[in-house]
Structures are given as structure tokens and as C-alpha cells.
Amino acid sequence: MASVSYVSATRVYAKDTPPALDGLDLDIADGEFMVLVGPSGSGKTTALRMLAGLEPLDGGRVEIGGRDVSGVPPKDRDIAMVFQNYALYPQKTVAENMAFALKMQKVHKADRDRRVREAARLLDLDEGLLGRKPKQLSGGQRQRVAMGRAIVREPKVFLMDEPLSNLDAKLRVQTRSQIAELQRRLGITTVYVTHDQVEAMTMGNRVAVLSQGHLQQCATPRELYDNPVNQFVAGFIGSPAMNLRTVPLADGGVRLANQVMPLPPAVRAAARQAGLSELVIGIRPEHMHLISGLAAPGDGAGLNGSEQMTGEVVLVEELGADALLHVRLPEGGTPVVARAEGRKPPAPGQQVTLQVQTDDVFAFHPATGARLAA
């Protein structure tokens, strides 16, 4: 077990292209479950492969347990990795697959067998499967063997590269919680790469959001959700995604749905200071509350600290427990999405009124994407 540190770790794949990973600084505590999340091309896999020693560094360094391992070959780093396609040795049995690393460490045969069986039990792998070849296993079983191969070693660090992406949706949810639970039990530092923000939020102690080779924010899932530092994190974390829209500044707030939505003085001051005439506001779908199916009279000012806006439902996505309403606001543009109770959602074409607490509104710089006066 060990801590992991990236110190301005940089990787450039080809000259004249932007770095795949640009000066990553990240400290991962001993025993922590750290998730690296981001869209494809964000550099998350590069970061993981650097830690594994499969990718050289073009700048900076990587440390495991306080030791600079930048030049250390993968086999001497004492780390185990679960690959996206599992990478099980096809000609070896399950037991041989799991014991291979131990064999390399010259662990005694009896000891190897014991540890393999222990790992199999931990993963609910039937003993009868140990003699089979990977080809004879289901996808879920292969995934567990890949996990088993990593845990028998009791390495300093676990690396996982989208290990759930080849499972079907139901199994993925199940395995997700099993991995998180197993990691807590074993207490081994884990770096987990995914593009799925739900996986990131549910599994990680902390989540590092990357985009285009840059670390955007590293925080607990709750903190990412409540306090995104910029527009990218705000839009990436949360499902369905936050409604983001560029709106003109007005006296006391911004102009939205033919009315002025008040913004806190600090935000207005920041916008004024930056000399902005418009800014990006973000509201999560779950913060747009459906008041009534009818158009509400009045100027839109709701109860204290909240705002109301009216629009036309253009699409309803039924999710069972909830329904997602796509509502077109009077000024047009892309419809906003609101989460409503699934029982009796309004029908498309209907006018609805949505209420928003003004402290649930995020404001971002339209050019830089930075959060204004968080």
C-alpha cells in the first residue's frame, strides 16, 4: 500500500500536437479510491498508463510511496492493473492466470494455490472455474478473473482501466458496488479510469475530472456536484446534464425567459469586473421544479429566493420514477431539461411553469468557462 503522486506529469505523443496530458499535479492518499474521469482524449488513460510504466513521461514525474518511479519498468513497480478487455492469457487456466504474477515473484506453489483460492472466494468465483480457460467463461466471470489476478498479488496500487465497460448494464451496476466494497475491505490505493460520470460519482472517494489533458477539478463527488469550479465540470457531472445557456446581463441579474432572474451581488460584481455583457448560467434539471401544468400569471417572481418561468413542453422522456421534460422557453434556443415526477407528467405541447431557487443557479464566464464568484 502506498500513496501516489503526479508531479507536473506531461505526455506529448507527437510534435506540434497539444500534449495528451499537460502538467498533471495530483496526490492520491494511501488507501484512497481515486477515479479519473473525462471524455475520450482527456488524458485519463494516459495518466493511468504513466503510473503503470506503460507510457513514458515527457516531463514531470510519478511517485509511488514517495519514491520517484518515472524510470522504473512496469515489472518492478509492484502494481496490478485490470484492463478494459481483461487481457487474460488465453492459453492459461483461470488459476494459472491468477497465479502468474506470484510465479514471477517466485512464491511457493502451495502458497500460490492458497492465495488464488482465497481471491476466488473473495470474488465469488466458483472453484470449479479455476481449471477452465478464459474462452470458456462468461463476460462477467472474465471480469472477475481479471480482478482476481490483480488482488492475489496484494500490490501497492490497483490500476483499473474502464473495467466495467464490456459488461451489460445490470451487471455493471452490480459489479460497480462490489469493486468499491472490495477496495474498502482491502484498503489498497486504487486509481480507476472511466468515462462514465455515474461510475465516478458512485465509486470514488475523490474524483479527478480531466479534459483535454488538463486536470479540471479534483474533489469528493458531493463537492463536484455542489461546487463545480468551471463550466466543463458542471456540465460533465450530473445526469441528465446541467442546463447551460448563454444569457445577456440585465439590471440585478440576467435576462431569461422574458424576465430578469436575479443573481447574487457577488456574481454580478464579478461579471462587471470582467466587463461582461453576457454570461453562462447553469441550472440542474433536478433544480427546475414543475409548479403546475398551467401557465402561471404574473411577472414570474415566485416565493422568496425563487424564480418562475413558463415554457412549452416539446418532449417528455419517461424514466419510470421520473420524467424528463424538455421545455422550450419563450426566447427559443435549445429546450431546457427539467426533472419531474414520473406519475403524471405534462404532455408535449402543454404550457408549464418551472420554479428555480436562485441559489441553485450557477454562473460561468462565457469565454473561459470559470465559475463566477463561487
Add this chain to the structure above:
Amino acid sequence: MTALPVRPGARMLRQWSGKIGWAVLAWVVAVAFFIPVLWMVITAFKPESAAETWPPKFIFSPTLAEFRLAVTGMGPFLLHSVVATVGSTILVLLLGVPAAYALSVYPVRRWRDGLFFFISTKMLPIVAAIGPLYVIALHTRLLDSIWLLIILYTAMNLPLAVWMIRSFMLEVPQELLEAARLDGAGRFREIGAVILPLISPGLVSTALICVIFAWNELFLAINLTVTNAATLPMFLISSVPQEGLFIAHLCAAATIASVPVIIVGWIAQRSLVRGLSMGAIK
């Protein structure tokens, strides 16, 4: 646009006739290649008196006399062929695997040039090299030595073997090699425990091709050996009748010489096709 009405019967007929056309062509070509072999085998069983007649006799009393006769002088030639073939094939694999590894899994600098150099050696007509080879063999006292044939057959087969093994190695998923590295395997373990078991069918077909080529080689053997290392094809040459009197004898010897190749080809046919077409479809 309206589609032209096509009677289903007519379309089927057209498809059928197309299929039959190709089938006939394939069979004609196959039979054309097979007839000389068949003629050789049949003649081998004829007594010498019935061997060279026109029109050829199809009814005769088969005899093993010519085989018995052929085998008598064959011993040393057979031994030389086996040693040269097996020895060179083992050497080819021993040298080819690391070479292919260095040209695929861990490409060395300028690997393209290396790869091209290997295949370019096959472009030079071997006749052009025979003079220098003779002089070198003479000075290294390897003339008429089985070692010379082992070395030359290794050199002859190595380029093709490297290309083939390389294409098999390229098919090994990168993730597997990375997994092995993370599991603590060094280069040799990586090759021995992960790559070789995976490409073993390909290695077998590579080895079989090398066996066939070395077994059939005549030009180098006839120019660089006399007796101490003379191989089976040379024995066949020596059986070629000067006055056209020993056709059955020649056919019997040739049949014996072909048997190993036919057996090897039979065993390997599936992996051979796979091995030769690999890389082409990728």
C-alpha cells in the same frame, strides 16, 4: 426507376452456372497439377519394361521391385537431407523468433529497413551468389560439409520465417503483453510464457514451410556438395536415366523423396493456408 423483373428461376440458374464455372476451372487446374504426380506414382509401381511405352499402359502387374532397388543406394542421401532440413529449421526458429520480436513487439530503430533487407535477400538470383559462396566455402573448408548446407538453408529460409513469425506476433494483443509486463515478466518470460504459446500454430506452419523448402532444395546442394553432404534431390538427379531406360527407377526414388513433403503438407494444410494468408487480410 423500376427494377427489372427477374424470374427467380433465371437468377438461380445464373448463380448456379457461375458457381459451376469456377468449380470446373478449379478442378481442371488441380487435375493438371496432379496428373504428373499421379503418373510418377503409377510408374513407380511398374516394372521397367512397362514404364516407357506409348500409349501408356494402365493395366500392368504392380511391383515393388523398383522401390527396393531405389532404396538400396538412398541411405546416406536420406540422412543428409534429414540432418540439413531439421538442423536448418531449428536454427531458423531459434534465430527467427527473436528477430521477429525485435521487428514487431519492440520495434528497433529503422525496423522497416531491417524488414526490407530480409526480403531483399530473396530478390537476388541465387545463381549470382553461387560463385562467391563456393569460394567462401572452399576457404572455410566447409565444401561438401553438412554444416554448410545447414547454414545456407538457414539463411535461405530465415527471411520468409521472420516475415511470417512477425505477422503472427503482430496479432498478439498489446494488452496481453502489457499485462505480462505488469505481472513482473521480463522480455524472455514475455516471449516464452505469453507470446510463444499464442503463436505456436503459426510457428508450426512456419517450421513446416522451412522443412519443405529445405527438403526440396537442389541448386546449392548440387554445386557445393559431392558425397559427404549430398542430399536426396541429388540422389534423384543421379537416377535420371541417360538413355531413357530407368524411368520406373527414377519414379520410385522420386516418390519416396516426395512422401515426407506430402505428409508434412497434409498435416499442415490448414495452418499453412492461415499462415500464408496472415497479414494479407489484416
